[in-house]
Amino acid sequence: xxxxxxxxxxxxxxxxxxxxxxxxxxxNKPAKAALVTEPPPSRAxxxxxxKAVDTHTSxxxxxxxxxxxxxxxxxxxxxxxxxxxxxxxxxxANKLKYQVAMDVLNGLDVEPKFLxxxxxxxxxxxxxxxxxxxxxPSRDKTLPDRKSVQNTFISRTVPHPDVEYRxxxxxVEVAFRKYNNGMISYEIMGPLMKRPQGEKIDKFGxxxxxxxxxxxxxxxxxxxxxxxxxxxxxxxxxxxxxxxxKVNTSNYWEVWIDREFISVDSSAAHNPWDLTT
Numbered sequence: 001x002x003x004x005x006x007x008x009x010x011x012x013x014x015x016x017x018x019x020x021x022x023x024x025x026x027x028n029k030p031a032k033a034a035l036v037t038e039p040p041p042s043r044a045x046x047x048x049x050x051k052a053v054d055t056h057t058s059x060x061x062x063x064x065x066x067x068x069x070x071x072x073x074x075x076x077x078x079x080x081x082x083x084x085x086x087x088x089x090x091x092x093a094n095k096l097k098y099q100v101a102m103d104v105l106n107g108l109d110v111e112p113k114f115l116x117x118x119x120x121x122x123x124x125x126x127x128x129x130x131x132x133x134x135x136x137p138s139r140d141k142t143l144p145d146r147k148s149v150q151n152t153f154i155s156r157t158v159p160h161p162d163v164e165y166r167x168x169x170x171x172v173e174v175a176f177r178k179y180n181n182g183m184i185s186y187e188i189m190g191p192l193m194k195r196p197q198g199e200k201i202d203k204f205g206x207x208x209x210x211x212x213x214x215x216x217x218x219x220x221x222x223x224x225x226x227x228x229x230x231x232x233x234x235x236x237x238x239x240x241x242x243x244x245x246k247v248n249t250s251n252y253w254e255v256w257i258d259r260e261f262i263s264v265d266s267s268a269a270h271n272p273w274d275l276t277t
Contacts, residue, residue, distance in 0.1 A: 088116035137220035
């Protein structure tokens with residue numbers, strides 16, 4: 001009885017045991033010369049010229065587009081409906097714009113300069129113009145670095161500086177900051193709102209605003225009280241207003257804005273009279 005052949009656990013050749021048995025069975029047989037015969041060449045083996053593959057099927061042509069869509073706007077809308085791609089064709093040469101539209105409709109890439117960004121169904125003439133939002137005024141350069149802020153108080157009870165909104169009892173959000181050197185600042189932080197202004201009749205007979213303007217109360221951070229204790233003109237009015245808002249027996253100004261913080265260490269607790277410590 002022949003010994004069983006144990007597979008090698010480290011080899012990836014799963015057919016190794018069978019191959020070993022086959023070699024053992026044919027070990028003593030004489031080798032025969034292998035007769036190699038080549039099959040006759042068939043027509044399938046003959047080289048053939050590669051056929052041109054048409055990867056692009058043109059479903060649209062220029063003549064059809066020119067007859068169906070006489071204007072650039074109509075053409076842009078049709079392309080947008082078919083592909084979702086916005087084109088910028090106004091003012092282009094006639095043949096060029098139809099060629100670009102045909103390429104997009106047939107799935108070809110076009111240069112970025114022919115692509116637009118706005119829905120072609122939106123007519124700017126029918127849109128209400130909107131005023132550009134102004135930037136926030138710059139921070140007062142005489143203020144200390146923001147890192148030296150002692151305390152910050154945000155009030156949402158300050159009347160709106162705009163006359164119309166103040167008459168409707170609108171408020172603004174104001175941040176009061178006190179610095180370590182005694183300076184106090186104020187900053188109106190918002191809110192931002194839009195307000196229609198004027199009236200006009202559009203082509204459909206509807207009364208619409210002439211323009212949409214921003215109501216932008218933001219001031220940037222400005223000085224309210226200087227380091228010597230003097231107040232700016234605007235600071236005087238803000239302090240008077242905050243003093244009119246009561247907190248128990250005091251007011252907002254003294255409790256929340258012009259407040260003092262005293263640091264007490266252990267040595268001062270034992271001897272408050274030694275100024276050297």
